Amino acid sequence: EADIYQTPRYLVIGTGKKITLECSQTMGHDKMYWYQQDPGMELHLIHYSYGVNSTEKGDLSSESTVSRIRTEHFPLTLESARPSHTSQYLCASSGDGTGVMGYTQYFGPGTRLTVL
C-alpha cells in the first residue's frame, strides 16, 4: 500500500469559506498531482508539480491553487468555495524509477468535498 495521505477525508462547508486540502507522501517522490473526480466520471488532472517550488495547471481549469514548499507536502487551496466545487479530490505521486513502472502514480484515499 502506498504511503500517501489526504486530510480531511470528508468536508462539508458553506459557500464562501476558504479551505485547504492536505496531501502528504513519505515515499520521497518528486512528482505530485491533484485530480478531481465526479461520480461515474473519469479523473481530471487539475494541478501537478515536478518538485519543490514547481507547480503547473492541469487539463481541467480549476479555481483552486497549490503550493510545493516541501517535497512531501502538496496542499490544495480554495479561497472561496462554491457549490460547483463539490467533488472528490484525489492526490497522487510518482517516483523517478526507470521504465514505465517507475512512473506509476500512487493515489491517496481522496477528500470528498461538499459545498452547501
Add this chain to the structure above:
Amino acid sequence: KNQVEQSPQSLIILEGKNCTLQCNYTVSPFSNLRWYKQDTGRGPVSLTIMTFSENTKSNGRYTATLDADTKQSSLHITASQLSDSASYICVVSDRGSTLGRLYFGRGTQLTVWP
C-alpha cells in the same frame, strides 16, 4: 481527440463467476496501458501495466490483455470474490516518462453478489 472508452458501464455478477471488462482507446502515440482498481471512497490502486510489446499480464486472479493493433484491452477476473466489488479504470499513457499524459476511462463499476 484522444479517448479511452470502457464497457460495460456497470456489471453485476455472482460470487465465484468470471467476468471480462473492456477498454478501447484512441490515444496516439501509445506508451503503456494500466488497469486500476478503485474501491468506493478510496483512491485507485494499480493492478497491471502493459507496454506496446506485451500481450498479456497477470496479477493473481486478474489477467489483462492488450491488442495494440486494434487498440483494445481487456481485464479478466477469475473466480470473483465479494472484495472485487469496485470500479475498474483503464488508463493510457502517451509516453513512458513523467512527461507522459494520462488518459483515464470512466471505469466499469463491478458488483459481486453472494
